[in-house]
Amino acid sequence: xxxxxVIGGGITGLSAMHYLQKLKKEQSLDLDLVLIExxxxxxxxxxxxxxxxxxxxxxxxxxxxxxxxxxxxxQDLDLEDRIVYNGTGISYLYANNELHAIPADxxxxxxxxxxxxxxxxxxxxxxxxAALRDFETLNENYTRNSSIGDFLEEFxxxxxxxxxxxxVLSGVYSGNLYELTLAxxxxxxxxxxxxxxxxxxxxxENKQRFQGAANKKFISFDEGMSVLIDRLEASLDSAVIRKGxxxxxxxxxxxxxxxxxxxxEELVADYIVLATPxxxxxxxxxLHELNPEFDQLLDSSLISIYLGFEIPDAELPADGTGFIVxxxxxxxxxxxxWTSRKWAHTSQKHNLLVRLFYKSSHxxxxxxxxxxxxxxxxxxxxxxxxxxxxxxxxxxxxxxxWKSLMPNYHMHHKSAISALEEKMAALVPNIKLAGAxxxxxxxxxxxxxxxxxxEKIGKELVKER
Numbered sequence: 001x002x003x004x005x006v007i008g009g010g011i012t013g014l015s016a017m018h019y020l021q022k023l024k025k026e027q028s029l030d031l032d033l034v035l036i037e038x039x040x041x042x043x044x045x046x047x048x049x050x051x052x053x054x055x056x057x058x059x060x061x062x063x064x065x066x067x068x069x070x071x072x073x074x075q076d077l078d079l080e081d082r083i084v085y086n087g088t089g090i091s092y093l094y095a096n097n098e099l100h101a102i103p104a105d106x107x108x109x110x111x112x113x114x115x116x117x118x119x120x121x122x123x124x125x126x127x128x129x130a131a132l133r134d135f136e137t138l139n140e141n142y143t144r145n146s147s148i149g150d151f152l153e154e155f156x157x158x159x160x161x162x163x164x165x166x167x168v169l170s171g172v173y174s175g176n177l178y179e180l181t182l183a184x185x186x187x188x189x190x191x192x193x194x195x196x197x198x199x200x201x202x203x204x205e206n207k208q209r210f211q212g213a214a215n216k217k218f219i220s221f222d223e224g225m226s227v228l229i230d231r232l233e234a235s236l237d238s239a240v241i242r243k244g245x246x247x248x249x250x251x252x253x254x255x256x257x258x259x260x261x262x263x264x265e266e267l268v269a270d271y272i273v274l275a276t277p278x279x280x281x282x283x284x285x286x287l288h289e290l291n292p293e294f295d296q297l298l299d300s301s302l303i304s305i306y307l308g309f310e311i312p313d314a315e316l317p318a319d320g321t322g323f324i325v326x327x328x329x330x331x332x333x334x335x336x337x338w339t340s341r342k343w344a345h346t347s348q349k350h351n352l353l354v355r356l357f358y359k360s361s362h363x364x365x366x367x368x369x370x371x372x373x374x375x376x377x378x379x380x381x382x383x384x385x386x387x388x389x390x391x392x393x394x395x396x397x398x399x400x401x402w403k404s405l406m407p408n409y410h411m412h413h414k415s416a417i418s419a420l421e422e423k424m425a426a427l428v429p430n431i432k433l434a435g436a437x438x439x440x441x442x443x444x445x446x447x448x449x450x451x452x453x454x455e456k457i458g459k460e461l462v463k464e465r
Contacts, residue, residue: 002031002464004457005259005267007247007284008275009037010044011443012435014232015073015450016273021238022076023458031461033239034267036259038246042233045405046443048224051396053348054308055224056355058400060443061343062086062218062225067444069451070219077231079221084345086218092323093167094387095122097330099323102164107210108186109168110156112203120164127159134200139193147411148185149177155199163326170361171324171335173441175300175408184409222345250274250284252428271430271457275450277405278437287427293420296412297437299404301360303368305380306339306353308396313340313352315390323387331383332364333357352390356380359406373399407436432456 004020006013017035024031041047045059063070065085074080092099093109102109105116117128134155142151148169153161166177173185182190192202203210221227233241246262250272259267274281282294322337333356340347340354347353358368358376368379377397385391417438424431432453439449 002029002270002461003034003268004031004271004273005034005036005269006273006275007036007259008044008273008435009035009039009042009241009243010275010435010446011046011229012446012450013037013044013273013275014042014229014236015447016275016434016454017236017239017450018073018076018232019451019454020457021236023454024238027458027462029458029461033236034242034269035236035239036242036245036247036261038244040244042241042243043226043229045402046225046229048226049398050224051308051398053351054306054353054396055343055346056306056339056353056396056398057225058304058398059402060225061337061339061355062220063443065217065219067442067448069448070444073447074228077228077235079227079231082221082223082227083219084222084343086220087321087342087344089319089321089341090317092317092320093122093164093326094323094329094331095163095167095326096328097386099317099387102168105207106164107203108172109165110152110189110203111200112207112210113200117160117200122163123160127157127163130157131160131200133157135198138197139190142182142190142193144183144187144190145181145414146190147178148180148182148189151182151190152177152199155193167324167326171357173409175361175410179410181409181411181414184413220343220345224346247284249286250431257428257431271432271460273432273434273450273453273457275434277435278407278433279404281433281437285428285431289427290420290423293416293423296416298408298410298413300406300408301365301369301404302402302406303358303376304398304400304402305356305358305376306396306398307356307377307380307384307394308347309352309390309392310395311352311390311392313338313347313350315352316341316388330386332362332368332379333383334359334362336383336387353396354384354388356383369403373397407441409441430460
């Protein structure tokens with residue numbers, strides 16, 4: 001009898017355990033399964049909070065629907081009838097202290113045709129003409145490992161990148177574009193440049209792909225994202241789930257591993273999926289040989305503030321779903337989602353629910369990070385008054401502070417992960433790192449990561465029969 005232990009009950013760990021259990025049942029594997037989670041509840045950053053008429057998320061509010069790993073898991077869990085899709089509408093940029101509609105035919109602020117370029121109110125005529133250079137230049141130096149910021153600026157010009165593209169992409173990837181690679185963000189852009197001779201033309205030629213993604217691009221569930229977590233937990237009938245128990249140390253014992261829990265208990269495992277943030281993984285492994293690579297992995301921070309008002313969300317700009325903020329503005333937030341407009345299920349009475357994001361990439365974060373909750377709410381209300389001209393007392397408030405828990409992929413992230421994998425294969429071959437710290441920050445990527453690791457372990461077990 002072999003034992004596989006998953007440490008970490010977020011979406012990656014739960015997905016790994018789901019697929020380990022599925023393989024155990026389908027292939028009649030002689031395998032004990034144990035999941036250990038430090039917190040009292042499973043889900044990691046995914047947690048739904050209900051307060052009065054409002055449904056709010058402490059972490060991700062949705063999943064990218066087109067990710068190939070998503071629907072198979074939802075079908076496994078028989079959750080198709082619980083799915084809800086995002087409302088669509090105009091996205092805005094808040095620049096020069098007012099809202100500007102991002103042109104419809106854009107992808108992350110990058111125009112898909114000349115009409116979208118010239119319709120922007122964020123770019124001067126000189127900036128628009130500079131972007132046309134994209135049609136006339138060849139790519140001779142940039143690869144998927146190049147900085148996406150340098151790549152875009154080279155062909156589309158500084159003004160378009162700074163004023164329209166960077167705020168959108170930085171909002172999605174929580175980092176400086178000049179420190180992020182094409183490979184870790186939008187690798188297809190360099191492929192389009194090479195194939196079509198133009199980023200803009202390449203996006204236009206593949207317009208159907210992106211238009212299809214724009215409509216019903218995201219999915220959630222009728223009672224929030226915790227529906228997925230709760231169903232995953234309920235489905236794990238062949239696994240032992242230990243909640244509210246921290247892991248103190250992992251050590252090698254011959255060909256197996258000893259897991260010392262903070263309760264003093266000890267478990268022995270043949271395989272371990274370590275689905276925790278990288279700092280926690282580094283600590284429990286305690287292998288100094290791995291420190292140079294672990295120390296290269298970076299995190300950023302995020303404060304999320306929901307405000308619910310007893311006023312109709314019809315007071316928002318027509319057809320809008322939220323805005324992203326340029327750094328040269330009078331707001332301190334990075335972005336604001338009009339949650340009640342984007343997700344109808346989050347507001348039973350169709351009253352206004354907004355969510356503001358304050359990221360460590362913003363210059364104001366240093367002043368905000370240690371403020372009390374009441375002071376943070378004052379900042380959020382000021383931002384709402386300036387941007388949406390709404391001055392009212394909220395009936396519901398939800399503040400979540402993720403300190404150094406948002407993975408930040410940089411230029412050397414991929415090489416650090418490769419080196420870490422190589423060392424671990426030699427030192428602790430049956431311990432697998434998993435999760436957003438390493439292999440992709442979206443929920444879809446985390447589900448796929450968990451599934452891939454389960455399949456690797458399954459193959460090893462079949463070989464040993």
